[in-house]
Amino acid sequence: MCNHSNHFSAIQCIIPPYMSQKLSDSNDKKIALQSVKSQVETVKLRAKRSFIIDLPEHQAQLLAPAKKATKTAKLNMQVLNMNHGTNTASAKLVWDNGKIISRLDKQEKNAVAAGTATWNFYYDLFGRNSVDNLGLLLKHYVHYSTKYDNAMWDGSEMVYGDGDGKIFGDFTSDPDIIGHELTHGVTQNESNLEYHDQSGALNESLSDVFGIMVKQRMLNQEVTQSDWLIGENCLIGKNYALRSMKAPGTAYVNHPDLGTDPQPATMDNYVKLPNTSNGDWGGVHTNSGITNYAFFVAATNIGGFAWEKTGKIWYDAMTDKALKSTAQFADFKKLTIAHATQLFGKGSNEEKGVIAAWKTAKV
Amino acid sequence: MKIKLTQSGGFIPITREASAEVDWTKEESDKLIRQIAVTGNQPPSQVRDGIGHTVEIDGKEIPVDVDKASGKFADVLNKLQMNLKIVKK
Numbered sequence A: 001m002c003n004h005s006n007h008f009s010a011i012q013c014i015i016p017p018y019m020s021q022k023l024s025d026s027n028d029k030k031i032a033l034q035s036v037k038s039q040v041e042t043v044k045l046r047a048k049r050s051f052i053i054d055l056p057e058h059q060a061q062l063l064a065p066a067k068k069a070t071k072t073a074k075l076n077m078q079v080l081n082m083n084h085g086t087n088t089a090s091a092k093l094v095w096d097n098g099k100i101i102s103r104l105d106k107q108e109k110n111a112v113a114a115g116t117a118t119w120n121f122y123y124d125l126f127g128r129n130s131v132d133n134l135g136l137l138l139k140h141y142v143h144y145s146t147k148y149d150n151a152m153w154d155g156s157e158m159v160y161g162d163g164d165g166k167i168f169g170d171f172t173s174d175p176d177i178i179g180h181e182l183t184h185g186v187t188q189n190e191s192n193l194e195y196h197d198q199s200g201a202l203n204e205s206l207s208d209v210f211g212i213m214v215k216q217r218m219l220n221q222e223v224t225q226s227d228w229l230i231g232e233n234c235l236i237g238k239n240y241a242l243r244s245m246k247a248p249g250t251a252y253v254n255h256p257d258l259g260t261d262p263q264p265a266t267m268d269n270y271v272k273l274p275n276t277s278n279g280d281w282g283g284v285h286t287n288s289g290i291t292n293y294a295f296f297v298a299a300t301n302i303g304g305f306a307w308e309k310t311g312k313i314w315y316d317a318m319t320d321k322a323l324k325s326t327a328q329f330a331d332f333k334k335l336t337i338a339h340a341t342q343l344f345g346k347g348s349n350e351e352k353g354v355i356a357a358w359k360t361a362k363v
Numbered sequence B: 001m002k003i004k005l006t007q008s009g010g011f012i013p014i015t016r017e018a019s020a021e022v023d024w025t026k027e028e029s030d031k032l033i034r035q036i037a038v039t040g041n042q043p044p045s046q047v048r049d050g051i052g053h054t055v056e057i058d059g060k061e062i063p064v065d066v067d068k069a070s071g072k073f074a075d076v077l078n079k080l081q082m083n084l085k086i087v088k089k
Helices: A017-024 A029-053 A057-063 A106-126 A175-189 A197-218 A288-302 A310-318 A329-344 A349-360 B026-036 B071-082
Strands: A077-081 A092-096 A138-142 A151-153 A158-160 B002-009 B016-021 B051-057 B060-064
Touching (some): A092 A106, A106 A138, A106 A158, A106 A197, A197 A310, A288 A310, A288 A349, A310 A329, A329 A349, B002 B071
Parallel strands (some): A138 A158
Antiparallel strands (some): A077 A092, B002 B051
C-alpha cells in the first residue's frame, strides 16, 4: 500500500517504503544502487509535486500539457438537399465528407464551408470532435420546405430554409447561423440548458457567441473589425440583421414587416414573457441579448481575436460540469469569471475585462 | 365559428396569424382538436429555434401539430398556413 501523503505517481508507489529501505541495504550492490536511485527519483518527484501544488493556478496551467485531441478525430459531415420537402428521409445526399456526389449549388456550398469551419473551430481550438466530442455525423439539410423562413437544430441534425425571398433570404447565407445551430448540439451534449426563461436565453446566447466567432475566424477578424451581427444576409435589406451582439435591440429598427428588434442589452430591461410557444418560451431569443452583450463587451475589453481568450473563457464555462441545466445568467457570470481567473490569473486584464463586462450588462 | 392559426418561434421570434370562418359543428371542432392537439405546451425536448403552432377555436387555444390534420380539416389548415401574416411588434 502507498501511504505517502502526496504521492505523485502510482508507479513510484508500487514498492512500499519498508521494502525500498530493505532493497537499499541489500548486499547485492546492483540492487542496492537501483533502489537508492529509485528513491532519489521519488524524492525529486515529490519535491516537484509539492512545488506545483503551491503554485497559483494560472502558473500551474502553464506547466500542464497542451490539450490533444484524439488522433482519429476528423470531420464527419454530410450535406443533403431536401428539394423543398419536409421528410428528411427523402433528402438527396450531395456532399459526403469531402466527396462531391452531385454539383453543389450555393446553399449546399454554404453549408459545406460553414459546417466545416465550425467543426474546425471546435477541433482546432478546443480539441472537440464534433458536437458530442465523439465524432457525431453532422447532417445539414438545405432547401427545407417551401419558402421556409427558418433554420433549426432538431436534436441531431440541422435544417435550413430558403426564406420567402421577400423578408428573409436563405438561411445558409450567414456562417454565424450555421455555427449557431451546431452549437445547440454542443450545449445539448454538455449542460443541456433548459429551453425556457434564463437558461433558455443562455442556451440561445451561447449559440450566437460561438456562431459569431465561427464567422470572425472565417474572416480572420479581430474584435474591432467584426460587425457583431447575426444573420445580416438572411434578413433582406441593407440595414437589417437578425440580431446585434454589439447593440442588442438595433438589428432591425422600424422594419416594415417585423417592427423593431426586441432584444434588451442589460438585465434591468429583461423582458418577462410567458413560457409558451407564443411567448418564445419565456423570451429565449429576446433576453439572449443580455448575455450576448456581456460577451461582446468582454471580448472588446480583452481585445485581439475573440476566440483566443474570451472564447476560451466562454468555452470552459460552457463545458464546465458545474453549469447546470437550470443555470441563470448570474450562474454563468460566476463561471466565466472563475475560468478567466483560472486561465489568466487573479487580477489579470482578462479577469477584469470579464468582470467589467457583466457589470456593463447589469447582471 | 372562427378558427385562428398562430405560428410562432424560429431563429428570431416571429408570430404569424391567419383566421377563417368555418361552418363546423361543436362535435367537428372537438374532433379536430383531438386529431391535432399536442400534449402540454412545452418545446419538443431537443428542438432549438423550432416553429410551433396553436389553434384557437370555440374559445380554446391549443398547441397543435398541423401535419396531423386530415380530410377537410387539413384543407382548412393548409389554407390558413398559406395565408399566415406576420404580427408586427
